[in-house]
Amino acid sequence: MLDIKGLRKNYKKFTALKGIDLHVDEGEIFGFIGPNGAGKTTTMRIVCGLLNPTSGEVTINGINALSHIREAKQYIGYMPDFFGVYDNLKVTEYLEFYASIYNIRGSEKDKMIADLLELVNLTDKADFFVDNLSRGMKQKLCVARCLVHNPKLLVLDEPLSGMDPRARADMKKVLYTLKDMGKTIIVSSHILSELSEICTSIGIINQGNMVINGTVEDVTNKVYHNKTIEIEVMKHPDAAELILKEFNYVEAVTVTGNRIEASVKGDDRDISHLLRSLIVKDIPVVTLNKKTQNLEDVFLEVTKEA
Numbered sequence: 523m524l525d526i527k528g529l530r531k532n533y534k535k536f537t538a539l540k541g542i543d544l545h546v547d548e549g550e551i552f553g554f555i556g557p558n559g560a561g562k563t564t565t566m567r568i569v570c571g572l573l574n575p576t577s578g579e580v581t582i583n584g585i586n587a588l589s590h591i592r593e594a595k596q597y598i599g600y601m602p603d604f605f606g607v608y609d610n611l612k613v614t615e616y617l618e619f620y621a622s623i624y625n626i627r628g629s630e631k632d633k634m635i636a637d638l639l640e641l642v643n644l645t646d647k648a649d650f651f652v653d654n655l656s657r658g659m660k661q662k663l664c665v666a667r668c669l670v671h672n673p674k675l676l677v678l679d680e681p682l683s684g685m686d687p688r689a690r691a692d693m694k695k696v697l698y699t700l701k702d703m704g705k706t707i708i709v710s711s712h713i714l715s716e717l718s719e720i721c722t723s724i725g726i727i728n729q730g731n732m733v734i735n736g737t738v739e740d741v742t743n744k745v746y747h748n749k750t751i752e753i754e755v756m757k758h759p760d761a762a763e764l765i766l767k768e769f770n771y772v773e774a775v776t777v778t779g780n781r782i783e784a785s786v787k788g789d790d791r792d793i794s795h796l797l798r799s800l801i802v803k804d805i806p807v808v809t810l811n812k813k814t815q816n817l818e819d820v821f822l823e824v825t826k827e828a
């Protein structure tokens with residue numbers, strides 16, 4: 523659905539993007555993550571045809587989005603990272619305004635607005651003034667507005683920012699529904715944990731470089747080549763340590779009371795082999811856990827200053 527190759531952007535002498543490559547398949551929720559100033563908004567604005575790159579290629583649904591901006595734009599719904607001021611405009615009027623831009627009128631427009639408000643759970647706010655909505659509601663309304671022309675690709679800049687946990691959960695539900703409807707979604711954040719559970723893949727950008735991308739599992743594995751396992755035994759932790767150290771893919775073992783932590787450079791089959799070896803040698807194993815690497819740690823690792 524989206525292909526970006528060698529994307530560069532200079533703002534005068536400052537290089538904000540240093541050659542970004544990115545591929546997002548149809549139906550994905552791609553989490554675009556990076557610290558403040560990393561280049562997320564710049565990339566998103568270029569993808570949406572709102573900013574010209576210095577060089578590089580952007581292809582959307584097979585269309586060269588830089589030379590055919592108007593054509594590409596029909597496939598894109600863009601939510602910026604700010605919400606304007608809408609004096610004396612009601613929720614329905616706000617969506618009617620965007621519908622009129624796309625020449626959607628009459629009963630088709632009325633049905634579309636009713637459907638969109640239902641989708642983002644704002645039906646009961648249809649007659650509210652936009653400026654009186656909460657921040658979370660405004661952000662959901664903004665997502666509804668992006669959907670007016672039924673785009674295939676949604677580019678959402680920080681849609682979860684500043685929301686309380688309830689509003690965030692609501693927004694995540696909306697994103698899941700959109701995925702189920704077959705939309706491809708690119709969603710940015712500087713808070714990895716906000717996105718990790720809803721994204722099918724993620725990319726981490728830092729100082730204008732795409733540092734790493736892939737599925738959450740791929741990214742974790744790329745950063746942490748070793749897996750950490752935690753084993754609890756009823757007794758004989760020292761014997762267990764000696765057994766584990768016999769394996770050349772066990773790189774470090776630490777024992778604290780009856781708990782053993784081992785760093786393993788192997789796959790799940792190797793871990794299962796370790797467990798079997800302990801049991802065969804009569805070590806009373808109570809539990810064995812593969813420690814899940816915290817994605818926040820991955821983020822800090824790949825964005826730390828060189």
Ligand SMILES: Nc1ncnc2c1ncn2[C@@H]1O[C@H](COP(=O)(O)OP(=O)(O)OP(=O)(O)O)[C@@H](O)[C@H]1O
Pocket residue numbers: 533536538556557558559560561562563564565603712
């Ligand atoms: N119009 C501009 N002129 C000069 N520099 C700019 C301009 N827009 C952005 N920049 C710089 O480009 C870099 C990337 O900015 P960008 O807004 O793309 O980052 P971001 O990852 O979206 O950050 P944030 O999470 O804070 O929104 C920053 O250093 C920013 O100061």
